Amino acid sequence: MQRRDFLIGSVIAAAGAATMQSASAETAALPAADPATPATDGAYWTAVRDLYEVDRSIANLENGYWGIMARPVLEAYLENTRRVNRENSFYARSAFGADFETVRLRVAAAVGAQPEEVALTRGATEALQTLIAGYNKLQPGDTVLYADLDYDSMQYAMNALRDRRGVEVKNFAIPEPATREAVLETYRTVLEQTPKAKLLLLTHLSHRTGLVMPIREIADMARAKGIATIVDAAHSWGQIPFDVADLGADFVGFNLHKWIGAPVGMGFFHIRKDRLADIDIHLADQDWPADDIRSRIHTGTIDFAAALTVPAALDLHERIGAAAKNARLVHLRNYWVERIRPIDAFDILTPDEAGMHAGITSFRVRGKTSKEDNTALVAKLRDEFKVLTVRRAGVAAGQCIRVSPALYTTEAEVDRLVEALTTIGAS
Incomplete structure (x- = not known):
């Protein structure tokens, strides 16, 4: 029985290793970003975007809730789910502790x-x-x-x-x-x-x-x-x-x-x-x-x-690199903030000062601080302009709207936000 358990455990361990190896193959194939322009290397970020399966019918700028899995991560998760479901409590009681x-x-x-x-x-x-x-x-x-x-x-x-x-x-x-x-x-x-x-x-x-x-x-x-x-x-x-x-x-x-x-x-x-x-x-x-x-x-x-x-x-996080991720997210943030900040109708709540922001930034229509005001604007952006954002409460000076791009976000999707806010700000 001990020999049998050892052999089964070895098979389980090998299956797990194979899963991790296959999950890493697509990640390893990702090219390196241009170190001179890591935030705007179009070919590189296109390759990164291709790792994500995303519904593009709406510009999703609400990525602060959680980060969707890239395809190699999702495939690993699905394979791990199948494995755990297949091997069930034998795996959970014999090998999971060491894997965890x-x-x-x-x-x-x-x-x-x-x-x-x-x-x-x-x-x-x-x-x-x-x-x-x-x-x-x-x-x-x-x-x-x-x-x-x-x-x-x-x-x-x-x-x-x-x-x-x-x-x-x-x-x-x-x-x-x-x-x-x-x-x-x-x-x-x-x-x-x-x-x-x-x-x-x-x-x-x-x-x-x-x-x-x-x-x-x-x-x-x-x-x-x-x-x-x-x-x-x-x-x-x-x-x-x-x-x-x-x-x-x-x-x-x-x-x-x-x-x-x-x-x-x-x-x-x-x-x-x-x-x-x-x-x-x-x-x-x-x-x-x-x-x-x-x-x-x-x-x-x-x-x-x-x-x-x-x-x-x-x-995948380490393959892309924390510095490159930061550079890209800051670029996408600045891409809309720099064009909206001059519009008097809006208050941008996150400063442009270096080190005081990353990819997330919130705004509000000046003087519109209530839940009702901001809920209505989130709905307008979603339904009329196909841009997804989220209302945030709890800020002492009043409620606001949060914009959170992701690595898969395109400049064209951010342009939709800019066009929407420019229209709203002029009305």
Whole structure:
């Protein structure tokens, strides 16, 4: 029986290796971008676009929800789904654990972390809520802080600390128009005015407006005052080139199904080795030792195939390169912002200042800050101009509309947005 199990396990492992090899072949065939013009190399980005099967009946500029899988990633996911469905619980109970650990090691290497600092989750929301709820260094009377541009679910988790830990919760607004110095001054002032602050939530790239925060400087400010930082990097990793150490944060939550392009339902968190004890063991988990980061999250049965497909997504991400992805997304963002910013009817909420934006940027019609106003404009863009955007709430100065191009977006599709807004702005 042992020999039989060994042979079957070997066949399963070989099948998995073959799947990853076939998934990587098309990725490996992708040519290199022109290093002199990585953002506008037409032949290169055409080759990248050809990796995506996209409905072009509408210009989809709402890619912040999640990132669709490129064809080699999708094919790997489908094959992994067939494999898991075929081999069923024998695979799940005999080989998946080792394969899941291989994925974790690959993710840690990709983000520049030690394996013992990374645990896989079902997305950034699960990762960040677990970190926030599990932070155990808070005492009654302490204060926790977050800004208006932080993600809704993370704000909810911070608010829940009022009852869970007996702390005060303080929120504040990021100024408009935002500049690097204005953002830093806002955090500097809030930290100075909140002597009992012990935990600060930060968002590297805001899902509301696309504003990129100077995280390292803010985290350093907080650390100097004994304040821990939890960073939401759901939208930044894959849009901006960085390693986790560059953030200087104590705890970070990441997504793999947004700008990395893995199947929906994959993310992870990072806890610095010297801070592991500051996060509670998840619901008294006993599957892992207390000194193992995997004891800080227990999600039960996951989508096996989604996890197995993460390396294929990382293959493509690394083949294109974080710097080239950033250059392309920034180019597509600037392509419309530069033509719309001079129109008096609109406020562009994300600054042009270098390092303060990537691909996502939000706007609003000047003075139109309500849910109704922005819902109507999203519908108008979709139904009359065939351009998909999304309304974003929660910005202190009023609601807005987010524009999120993808790697498969063409300049012609962005032109449709410009034409639509030019028409609307003139009416």
